[in-house]
Amino acid sequence: MILKGSQRAGGNQLAAHLLKTTDNEHVHVHELRGFLSDDLKSAFHETYAVSRGTRAKQFLFSLSLNPPPNEKVSIDTFEAAIETVEQKLGLDDQPRAVVFHEKDGRRHAHVVWSRIDAEKMKAINLPHFKLKLRDVSKELYLEHGWQMPRGFVDSKERDPVNFTHHEWQQAKRAGHDPKALKRMFQECWSISDSPKAFRQALQARGYYLARGDRRGYVAVDYRGEVYAIAKYVGVRTKQVRSRLGDASNLPSVEQAKTAISSRMSNMLRQHVEEIEKRRDAASASLSFRRTEIVQRQRAERTALDKSHEERTAREAVERSQRLRKGFRGLWDRLIGQHAKAKRQNEFETAQSVQRDRAEKERLISRQLDERRTLHQQIKWGRQANTKELEELHRDIAGYMQMAGKEPPDLRKHFRDAHGQHERLQTRKHDRDRDPELER
DSSP states (O other), rough: OOOEEEEEHHHHHHHHTOOOOSSSEEEEEEEEEEESSSSSSHHHHHHHHHHHHHOOOOOEEEEEEEOOOOOOOOOHHHHHHHHHHHHHHTTTTTOEEEEEEEETEEEEEEEEEEEEEEETTEOOOOOHHHHHHHHHHHHHHHHHHOOOOHHHGGGGGSTTTTTOOOHHHHHHTTTHHHHHHHHHEEEEEEEEHHHHHHHHHHTTTTTTEETTTTTEEEETTTTEEEEHHHHHHOOOOHHHHHOOSSSSOOHHHHHHHHHHHHOHHHHHHHHHHHHHHHHHHHHHHHHHHHHHHHHHHHHHHHHHHHHHHHHHHHHHHHHHTOOHHHHHHHHHHHHHHHHHHHHHHHHHHHHHHHHHHHHHHHHHHHHHHHHHHHHHHHHHHHHHHHHHHHHHHHHHHHHHHHHHHHOOOHHHHHHHHHHHHHHEEEEEEEEHOOGGGOO
């Protein structure tokens, strides 16, 4: 289970992000512990108000728990991992919120703790929390027998195509798979040993080297989207300058956009629009199916929650009737019947909670399986789209390189070919007249 944590402020923005249902198929606030408030936004605002009595700016600690793909992880497993992290970081009994997200047929969790110790009125220090989270993560992989990422075994083998949220958004705008896009830039970098080779490698894939606002290296595609070379290659800006030299001799971003726009023919633009329309139509169809499934599943969960509430209320009434009142209730207390009935009620209440939780977990598991099949189709569609986009970029690069060349002089070509033919005919005629020439 991958654990990523950060100290932060901005409770309102964090609450809005955690409750966002546009990107997530299902959002469930699983727990609010230690807060007077009963909603997420108010709980974070409550923590902020307490932090005003201290010097702490980053009054929250946010953690995401991402299980391995294709692994079914129960709520109990998530809760056990959260407790382990809490003890490891020294956040025991601190107010916390637990939110579950379901996205792309997978479930992951977010936990947010208050860092403010209300009794001592100071923020709890979290030294080396990244190293501690990595240790807990390794323990979880070993405990559950999950396949451990190679980066955990050897830090040199970490996935080089991991991308930031900004890179993901940029790739999404351009219709790319962010991993494939970053892998493409890294391949161009690895096979190039000079600025010219790197520029040619990019141009062969439909990207053109340009000078950024801060005189750094960027790449521009046919859409006009700008990509920072250092970020997508995964190296420091200093290394890019060392290999590619000064960027002052390159065209600016605006100049590159103008050049690309002027060299794209109308036929090529129509070809691009046709591919994009076909991709958008396929994506819209799958998105519509996804929306239908999510809405139906939300209705199923709402109906199940309602039935649980009604059953809980009905069972609570039945249990309360065991605790008699008046003189009979006093007699039950004297003979110990009241305490016995109370213990039985507490036991049955706990059993009912576990029963309802198990029913909800079975429903979620079934729904995840249903959506996982759809998301596999979406994934295949994205892979096909990525391949088509790569081919499109190569085609555009080829067409634009052709457009940048001088058109051939067909008359000169004909004259040269005709002259060569006449010379061959003359030599053949001379050999026929004088056989000695053959020798």
